[in-house]
Amino acid sequence: MNPILSALIRIVLSTLGLAVSFLPRPFELWLGPRLGRLYLVLDPRRRKIAYDNIRRCLPELKEAGWSRLLNENYRHYGILALEILHMLSPLPGHYRRYAQKVSRFEGLENWKRAHDKGKGVLFVSAHLANWELMAAAGALRGIPITMVTRHLKPEWLHKKMEAVRLSVNIRCAYPPRTMPLVLKGLRAGESIGFVLDQYAPPPMGIPVPFFGVKVDTLAAVGSLAQRTGAAIIPARQKRDASGLVHGIVEPELDLGQARSHPAQATEILARKVEDWIRANPSQWLWVHRRFKNVVWPLVSSALSLLLPLLSPAAAASFKGESCASCHAHIRDAAGSKEPKPAEFFGEYEAAIIGGGLSGLSAAYSLKDKKVVVLEKDDEPGGKTRRENFSRWSYASGAVYTSEPEGPILKMFSELGIYPLKFKSPVHIYWENGRLLEEWISEKGFSEVASDDAQRAQLKGLWARLKQIDAEGKLTIPIQESDPQALQEYDSISFWDYLLKNYGRFAAQIGDYYCRDIFGTGAKDYSAFFGLMYMASEIPDSYSWPGGLGEIAQALAKNLGGRIKTGAMVERVIASQDHVRVIFRRGDKRYEIKAQTAILAVPSFITRRITTGLSEKKQKALAAVRYSAYANVAMQFKKPVFEKAFVLWTPKLSFADITFPGGERLEGPPSKQVGQVAQASMPMGSGDGRRWLQSRSDEEIRKLVLADVEKVLPGAAAQIEDLNIIRWGHAMPIMGPGYLSKIQEELRRPEGRLFFAGVDTQGPAIEGAMFSGFQAAEQARRFLSQWKK
Ligand SMILES: Cc1cc2nc3c(=O)[nH]c(=O)nc-3n(C[C@H](O)[C@H](O)[C@H](O)COP(=O)(O)OP(=O)(O)OC[C@H]3O[C@@H](n4cnc5c(N)ncnc54)[C@H](O)[C@@H]3O)c2cc1C
Known part of the structure; x- marks a missing residue:
């Protein structure tokens, strides 16, 4: 704010x-x-x-x-x-005085009975009357209570509320440390307060019946009760005719068999809340958006007519980066004791954590060694993973790249794969019905501008991009770049650079470009990355029909049994003599002993699973922020756009639609009928990520369909399948100073540990693969010296 x-x-x-x-x-x-x-x-x-x-x-x-x-x-x-x-x-x-004056507390004996069992108490309440006064009344009567709530904005308000709650003896638990605090409180036999009548999307919420429809509801209480044996106590509030607020603690809820089924427990609790509301409807928060994304029996919007065209499974299934298991086993377990027990899995020269392109490339380089890749998902590939509709495969993340060269070209040749070059035009720009051919070009830039002043700005920018392209100066690997230029471009945001050198319109164009390509605006990215990536659009673009998943598939085939999928690494512990890697596969835990380990996961994971890192390294890892994307993949019954590979669409819910089908690529024509496309929705970070996590597939789908209709009239009716893939941590945000202050440190090996992943290079598949080669080379050197 x-x-x-x-x-x-x-x-x-x-x-x-x-x-x-x-x-x-x-x-x-x-x-x-x-x-x-x-x-x-x-x-x-x-x-x-x-x-x-x-x-x-x-x-x-x-x-x-x-x-x-x-x-x-x-x-x-x-x-x-x-x-x-x-x-x-x-x-x-x-x-404190006010709360004592205007509230009353009833049912203390119910709490006491449950509390005396010693396993903690889970209060379940709702936004009835005044829930803050209820909690205050309880705490003032001696109940040690922790309220599960949100971190408020702005910060001064948060601090004020925290202080005032503490003044009546209420403590609070906020994300991202909610679960550790809740568990700690329960272990100490304390009482935790949840309000259960707010919209809670997956992965924290599950749909349960509420007022006759299924609504996403926080499922934590049921799971916590099952896990810890804590008692569940319903606690409601009502304001009487004289204005007194009564906090009423009911007897412990006997869940019967539902106690071992968190979903059933959540259903029972939601029913309880509904009964309270029905009994006292004027004191509930009806202004809440409690029923987000619920399709009520009567729908009248024009878009709802399209609903039956889509597969029901598409709306229900969650795709992409699912946070639930990571939160449970990594985020909330960070800093806790070493997970035990673990069965011995084997000894390796190199253990590679993460089977994205960086990890797979590292493993490929170390194929002559005894190497293992541990990947938490069911398939390797990370953000380049390819998924399937009924008739087309599609890219869940990365879609196109530049002409392969150097070690990447060598690996492709050995794997027997080579991407196809797009035909021109590649980048068509759509704005309010106007289509501009090949907008990232001298001619295109002059047409995007609407007057001479804007044209002059983009002319200057174009000249700079051309120069970079010709000189190849600002390219990966950055070590080969001119250090002075690096310093100059690294210390300033792309937005400020464009504003200073060319003007506001150029900055706006750069901003749109960054949002599309990096998921966040030009103010968040340094001039170095903005310029380098924008210039990389000038030469030819390449891909495979179905996107870049081809690379991971070829690597997976080549590496065979060296890749262990469904293996979530919980700890990497390095000592003088070896590295221990503890991972979970299904319900079991295993341990690997390795001479070296390569961490090929995003920094926020590395930081949490690796013990004993230097303070400098931890600081650099913690400094990396991420942008979020939703990728909306659509399968059309017949082709809806064949003019270009990327249709850039500023000012809509998505920033572009890409068409990685066979038709627009040189090479053999596709035999497939119809077309597949991806709408890319950049979300920025922070609030954007929250938006992405809180919206249902249904809500995102509606937004996208409305905009697809604007760009390609009639196309929405041709959709026969649609999947929404959510990437909560899609790309590292490489802002001013990233290159000089953070990235070098991210890459630096520590003892037997080596670090790969795009965070250590540049946010594209070349960066990922290159980082894998580099870390593998470092590990190889370590192994050879160590053996001597
Ligand atoms: C929507 C989207 C579009 C993109 N488009 C393009 C594009 O067109 N061109 C381009 O060049 N780039 C694109 N990118 C960027 C590119 O895909 C990524 O930067 C690159 O693939 C990252 O590779 P990585 O190996 O560093 O990380 P990831 O792909 O994130 O791989 C990390 C792997 O580690 C696994 N993992 C995480 N934690 C654990 C754990 N505890 N234990 C075991 N395994 C774990 C993950 O499941 C994952 O498989 C796009 C990205 C997104 C999200």
């Missing part, structure tokens, strides 16, 4: 917090409903959400009942808002 706006909000909220501190409660209960009525009038967007939720969940009330309930519900929001403002009061101890 803009710091000035944040400061202004802080002043306003603190002032209001101070003001409400002096309000007599009867006046507050008079004022609140009036403020709520005002909110009802002033915010039509929220009002519609609340009204639609009420109408769909409680159809039996009919129109008059819906309106009446909406009005009562908004009166409740007014009181709730004033109550919450007390939490922002700057007066020391105010909130």
Whole structure:
């Protein structure tokens, strides 16, 4: 948030917090409903959400009942808002006194009985009446409670809420450390509070019935109860006619057989919450987007007519980087004790962690050694993995590359593969119905610009890109580049570079390019990477029908049994004499003893699984941020676009659509009928990643279909299959300073450990393969010296 706006909000909220501190409660209960009525009038967007939720969940009330309930519900929001403002009061101890005054706690004996069993308590609550007051009332009666909640923005608000909760003895657990804190609390016999009525997408949530439809609901409580034996206690709130907020703790919930089935437990809990809401509907948060992506029985939008065309499985299955198992075994287990027990798996000269292109290339270079690749997924390939529709294969990630050369060309030749060159035009640009042929060209740049001033900016940029292309100066490997130039281009963002040298329009074009290619804007990338990659679009582009998965498939065939799939590495422990690698395969744990290990996984994984790294290395690994992408793959019944390989589409939900089918490539014409395409949705980082994780396939699909129709009218009706592949950590963000301050350190070997992966090179398959060759070479040198 803009710091000035944040400061202004802080002043306003603190002032209001101070003001409400002096309000007599009867006046507050008079004022609140009036403020709520005002909110009802002033915010039509929220009002519609609340009204639609009420109408769909409680159809039996009919129109008059819906309106009446909406009005009562908004009166409740007014009181709730004033109550919450007390939490922002700057007066020391105010909130504690206030909570004691306006809340009552019932059922302490129920908690005590469950607590005395010694396995911890899981409170399940909902956004009824005032949940903060309920927690405060409990904590003030001596319940040691940790609330599972979100990290608020801006930071000052987060800190303020944390402090005020602590003032009433409530602790909080936030992502990404939620699970370790929750488990620690339960182990100590404490009580953990969950509110279970919010939308929780996969992988944390599962769809369970709620008001007659299936809604994604947090599944953690059921799993935690099963895992730890903690008691589940429903706890609800209601505000009585006099305004007192009652926190009511019910007896421990007996889940019966559902205790060993987390999904069934979640269903029971969701039913409980629904019963509470039905009993007291005016005090629930109907303005919540609780029913995200639910297709209610009545759908009327034009797009919904396309729903039956798509396979039902497409909407239900999750594809891409699924965080659940990584979170459980790596993120939340980081720093915990060494996982035990592990069965001995074998001795190797080199253990390679990660079977993406970097790991596979490293293994290929070390084929003459006793080498093993451990890959957590069922297939190797990482972000180049190829997947299949019924009639076409498609790329789940990477799609095209430049002309192979050097060690990459050598490996391709030995593997017997060679990519096909795209016919011109390769890059068609679409904007509001206008198509520009080959926009990354001198002519294309002059047409993208809408006046002479813009044209002049792009002319300058084009001249620079051409020069880089001709000189080949800013190319991988960077060690061969001019260090002075490196310094110059590394210290500045691509956006600032373009703005300074050419002007705002050139910066906007560079920004769009970066979003498409790197998943995040030109301000996030250094001028070095922006220029180098943009210049790399000038020479020919290459791929295979079905994308770059061909390389991983050929490597996998070549490496055969050296690759162990379904093997998630949990720990890499290096000592003077050897490296121990502990991995999980199915329910079992194994241990490898190796002379060297190559970490060919993204930095955020390396950092968490490797013990004993130097502080410098850990710092560099922790400094790498990632952009996110959704890749929406579509299989069309008949070809819908045959003019170019990439259709660039600024200002839509996706940044481009690529068509890696056989038709647009030189070489033998494809025998396949129809066409496959991928819409690429860059998400940036942070909020973008959260967006990607919180949207259902259904919601993303609707967005994409609407835009596909804009670009290629009639194409949506030709879709016979569609898959959404989510890459939460698609590419490392190589911002200013990355090259000089981070990358060199990422690559530096430590003892028997060697480091590969695109983070150590450049965010493309060449970078991945090159990093594998380089790490393999270092390991080979170590092995030969060590043997002597
Ligand atoms: C949507 C998208 C589009 C792209 N388009 C292009 C393109 O057109 N051209 C291009 O050149 N590049 C493209 N890229 C970038 C390119 O695909 C990647 O940079 C490159 O493939 C990364 O290779 P890698 O081996 O470094 O990492 P990854 O491919 O991420 O491989 C790492 C492997 O390690 C495994 N792993 C992770 N943790 C563990 C663990 N604990 N134990 C065991 N295994 C583990 C993972 O499952 C994965 O297989 C694209 C990327 C994305 C996401």
